Amino acid sequence: MPSFQGALIGCGFFAVNQMHAWQDVDGAEIVAICDRDPERLRIVGDQFGIARRYSDAAQMMADGGFDFVDIATTVNSHRALVEMAASHRLPVICQKPFAPTLADAKAMVAACAAAGVPLMIHENFRWQTPIQAVRKALDAAQIGTPFWGRFSFRSGYDVFSGQPYLAEGARFIIEDLGIHTLDIARYILGDVTALTARTKRVNPAIKGEDVATILLDHETGATSVVDVSYATKASVEPFPETLIELDGTEGSLRLMQGYRLEITNAAGTEIHDVQPTLLPWASRPWHNIQESVLAIQQHWTERLASGAETSTSGADNLKTFALVEAAYESAATLQPVTIGPLI
Ligand code: NAD
Ligand code: 89Y
Numbered sequence: 092m093p094s095f096q097g098a099l100i101g102c103g104f105f106a107v108n109q110m111h112a113w114q115d116v117d118g119a120e121i122v123a124i125c126d127r128d129p130e131r132l133r134i135v136g137d138q139f140g141i142a143r144r145y146s147d148a149a150q151m152m153a154d155g156g157f158d159f160v161d162i163a164t165t166v167n168s169h170r171a172l173v174e175m176a177a178s179h180r181l182p183v184i185c186q187k188p189f190a191p192t193l194a195d196a197k198a199m200v201a202a203c204a205a206a207g208v209p210l211m212i213h214e215n216f217r218w219q220t221p222i223q224a225v226r227k228a229l230d231a232a233q234i235g236t237p238f239w240g241r242f243s244f245r246s247g248y249d250v251f252s253g254q255p256y257l258a259e260g261a262r263f264i265i266e267d268l269g270i271h272t273l274d275i276a277r278y279i280l281g282d283v284t285a286l287t288a289r290t291k292r293v294n295p296a297i298k299g300e301d302v303a304t305i306l307l308d309h310e311t312g313a314t315s316v317v318d319v320s321y322a323t324k325a326s327v328e329p330f331p332e333t334l335i336e337l338d339g340t341e342g343s344l345r346l347m348q349g350y351r352l353e354i355t356n357a358a359g360t361e362i363h364d365v366q367p368t369l370l371p372w373a374s375r376p377w378h379n380i381q382e383s384v385l386a387i388q389q390h391w392t393e394r395l396a397s398g399a400e401t402s403t404s405g406a407d408n409l410k411t412f413a414l415v416e417a418a419y420e421s422a423a424t425l426q427p428v429t430i431g432p433l434i
Contacts, residue, residue, distance in 0.1 A: 095119040095395055096157045100148050100172055101164030102126040102135035104253050105186070109163055109213075110139045111372040112385040119392040121161070125151045148172055152179045159183065159395065161388075163213075165256060166191055166266075173199045177206040184391055186213045188266050189405075189412045193433060196412050200405040210405035211391050216271035216333065217278040217402065218386035219379050221350050224365040225279060225335055228344055233354050235341025240315035241334075242276045244268060245323040248330035248376075251297070263299025265290070265418050269319045273305070273418070274403070274411040275333055276317050280309045282410055287427045288418040293322035305418050330376050350379075409434055 097113065099106060099121050113121045123143035126132040136144045145151035152160070152175055159182040162172045166188050176183035183203065189212055190196040203210035216222065229237065250267075251258045257267055265273075265288075277283060285308045290300035305317040327348065335346035342356030350366040373381040387403070394401045401407075410430075417428040 095159060095392060096122045097159045097161050098123040098125065098143075098151055098157045099161045099163060100125045100151070101162060101168075101186075102128075102131040103163065103165075106135060106163035107138070108377075108381050108384045109161060109388065110135060111370075112381070112388045113161075114139070115370070115385050116388050116392050118396065119159075119388070122157055123151055123154075148175060152176065152181065155179070157181075159391075161213075162186060170195045170199055173210065174202045177202040177208055177210075180206050180208055182209045182395060184211045184213055184388075185405075187408075188270050188415065189408055193409070193412060193416045196405070196409055200409060203405060209395065209401065211387075211394075211401040212403050212405060212408035213384075213387060214271065214274050214403040214408055214411065215380065215383040215387045216275055218383040218390070219333070220367040220382060221346055221352065221365040221379070222275055222278070222333065222335075224352050224363065225337070225344065225346055228352070228354055229279065229337075229339075233342060233356055234337060234339030234344050235356075236311075237280060237337045237339040238313050239338040240276065240280050240313060241336040242272050242279070242315060242317045243319075243334045243336075244272050244332070245318065245320040245325070246328065246330040247322065247324045248328055250321060257299075258297040260299050262419065263292075263297060264301050264319050264321055265303050265305075265415055266299075268321070269303050269305070269317065269418065270411060270415050272317045272319050272333060273307075273414040274408075275335075276307055276309075276315050277411055277414070279335070279337070280307075280311065280313045280315055282310045283414055283430050284308045284310055285427050285429045286414060286417050286421060288421040289425075290418075290422040291322075293320075300422070303418065303422070305414075305421075307414075328376075331380055 125145040160176040288305040291302040352363040367379040367382040413433040
């Protein structure tokens, strides 16, 4: 595989995982970094030995000398930075959430398509080892055709200490975390035709909702529930595990806390250990997410070499982002929302 050189924009909390993962990716490396905050630029530049450092993304792209851009900033800067990369004909990865609005996300997809460059959203949760194990069990027809599912993320983990901006937005859990759970629901049960959502804010110290329950109709006819909470005090904290229940025509599957996958069918019940690998630079409990960062960045590099579309391309991720918009609309109006007209 050719060796690609990349430039990363946004050297904050999560970018450190991306930088570690780029060091492990076969076929790509980061050669330039950018952050408006000189302290973050210094910390990440020194930690990863990157000499080319910029405070201005426009200057970095004008100077060039790299094959792709990896955007790890928060949501409000995504559209301008993706459009800037497209204007330089640079393939681009953009962190979730895609954009502040669906209209922005569509404009970003259109800009990259017009420039003829790939856009991948860093939607890494579907790349987690336990989620891949569930996908493989379905592909191997171990439970027949699934007709019902539950995708559940319920936690009391303090995400605000590492990401203080999460307490400040009018929107919280659906936009930040539920977006991953909705993407997993699409990845496992297929595209969604309509949804109904209810939300709550339990934690008085934050502005947005921290509990959401979403009922999904899938194109296949399957029904699922996506339920997410950062207000759940459990005896054993499950962060950041997504738990899955699926019932199929030939059996059932349960992805349980502790990375245990139980599959029941006519042959009996099998229990699999689907724990993520603890990479040398990773730390518990984040290792599940950290391993998926390496997986998605390796996938990007392989697809950049082959020219094939990525699993979470901009076009694909519009369908996940539409579910986020629809969930907020449904929660506000207390009405079901049809997805087709949004996309
Ligand atoms: P952060 O605030 O810690 O870091 C963002 C950095 O970007 C800051 O250092 C800021 O100075 C810099 N920045 C912002 N705009 C810029 C611009 N125009 N040019 C240059 N630098 C700019 O945020 P974070 O917690 O690292 O989150 C970043 C993104 O990662 C968010 O979109 C978040 O949702 C996402 N995230 C994803 C996962 C995941 O598993 N995929 C996990 C956590 C966070
Ligand atoms: O920002 C979120 C994400 O994408 O994964 C977990 C998280 O860090 C906190 O909810």
